Amino acid sequence: MYKSKSDLEKVLALSESEKAWSEDIPHLPVLISDEVMALINKYDQNDPIRRQFVPSKEEQSDYLGSLDPLEEVKHSKSERFIHRYDNRAALLVTDQCFAYCRHCFRRRFTGHEIGAVTRHELEEICKYLEKHTEIEEILLTGGDLFVLSDWKLEEVIGMLKETRPDIILRLCTRALLSHPRRFTDELFRVFERHNTGAPYYLMTQFNHPREITKESVEIVSRFLSLGIIAFNQSVLLKGVNDSVEVQVELARKLLVNRIKPYYLFQGDLVNGTSHLRVDIKKGLEMEKEMRKRLSGLEMPMYTIDLPEGGGKAILTHNYLAGEDENSWIFDSPYGGKREYPKIN
Numbered sequence: 001m002y003k004s005k006s007d008l009e010k011v012l013a014l015s016e017s018e019k020a021w022s023e024d025i026p027h028l029p030v031l032i033s034d035e036v037m038a039l040i041n042k043y044d045q046n047d048p049i050r051r052q053f054v055p056s057k058e059e060q061s062d063y064l065g066s067l068d069p070l071e072e073v074k075h076s077k078s079e080r081f082i083h084r085y086d087n088r089a090a091l092l093v094t095d096q097c098f099a100y101c102r103h104c105f106r107r108r109f110t111g112h113e114i115g116a117v118t119r120h121e122l123e124e125i126c127k128y129l130e131k132h133t134e135i136e137e138i139l140l141t142g143g144d145l146f147v148l149s150d151w152k153l154e155e156v157i158g159m160l161k162e163t164r165p166d167i168i169l170r171l172c173t174r175a176l177l178s179h180p181r182r183f184t185d186e187l188f189r190v191f192e193r194h195n196t197g198a199p200y201y202l203m204t205q206f207n208h209p210r211e212i213t214k215e216s217v218e219i220v221s222r223f224l225s226l227g228i229i230a231f232n233q234s235v236l237l238k239g240v241n242d243s244v245e246v247q248v249e250l251a252r253k254l255l256v257n258r259i260k261p262y263y264l265f266q267g268d269l270v271n272g273t274s275h276l277r278v279d280i281k282k283g284l285e286m287e288k289e290m291r292k293r294l295s296g297l298e299m300p301m302y303t304i305d306l307p308e309g310g311g312k313a314i315l316t317h318n319y320l321a322g323e324d325e326n327s328w329i330f331d332s333p334y335g336g337k338r339e340y341p342k343i344n
């Protein structure tokens with residue numbers, strides 16, 4: 001485990017910008033697991049995995065953005081429970097992760113030594129869920145859900161399943177990459193014991209094809225054997241995956257390993273992440289090209305989580321280019337225009 005600049009210096013020749021990162025400015029802590037470090041090509045200062053986990057000066061010279069760009073705090077029922085959309089909610093079960101991503105959009109919360117959700121907090125959330133029957137899905141997120149001990153995980157899932165067995169639970173984690181050893185027989189037994197009622201969905205975050213390892217693919221298979229299918233949410237990141245080639249390779253590798261690409265997020269306006277954000281114009285051009293090259297199953301939805309709690313909006317080329325009296329006029333993704341008659 002690497003927790004400080006001096007830990008990093010032992011294994012990496014730090015660049016000027018990485019050296020200039022100051023440990024004194026309180027922000028997102030450094031934490032890189034051995035598994036993540038093993039994936040970093042130490043001879044490449046621009047390695048796409050290094051860029052996601054090794055901090056640099058750029059994150060401290062960025063004053064654009066906020067620590068809570070989605071105004072999650074305003075939409076929170078408690079520090080840990082965000083109920084922004086009518087039929088679904090997010091429960092931040094812990095602020096801890098096995099490795100901290102420099103692009104983390106929840107910096108206001110992540111890595112602040114807040115700890116795991118308490119039994120008392122869970123009881124309050126369960127009371128809320130009893131009243132709010134419109135909630136159909138809960139995202140178990142954080143931080144990383146699987147930082148919880150087996151015991152705590154069982155408490156969280158047991159209490160939610162007992163209160164509302166009809167709620168779909170999304171298991172949001174980056175541990176397939178950052179801590180694959182966490183997925184023990186004992187952990188899977190928790191889900192075996194609580195595999196009634198509405199289904200679970202596994203929500204992964206793989207941003208670069210090299211992150212999908214033999215170990216992570218095996219973990220996906222084990223969830224599948226319990227009937228739990230996997231979706232991937234990635235972030236569009238400059239110098240990591242901001243090329244059509246990398247996105248195409250990522251999407252194919254995900255789908256072939258039984259993970260459905262779900263969202264490709266535009267970077268949020270989080271303080272300290274501007275060096276990783278991609279211009280929306282470039283993102284839209286990439287999306288258009290990706291849609292031509294990828295199958296419908298491979299294609300993620302390019303999505304922006306709007307500032308000030310505006311919610312998620314899909315970014316895509318508008319193929320409906322116009323209309324005249326008799327027809328709708330479309331851009332064909334493969335070039336040229338097509339007309340579709342107006343039928344009354």
Ligand SMILES: *Cc1c(COP(=O)(O)O)cnc(C)c1O
Pocket residue numbers: 082083084085088089090139312
């Ligand atoms: C993204 C998000 C969800 C889930 O949205 P989907 O579009 O259904 O994936 C739920 N709650 C919050 C607060 C979110 O940010």
Ligand code: SF4
Pocket residue numbers: 096097099100101103104105106110142143144173174
């Ligand atoms: S795993 Fe998720 S919550 Fe944890 S640091 Fe990365 S983006 Fe943030």
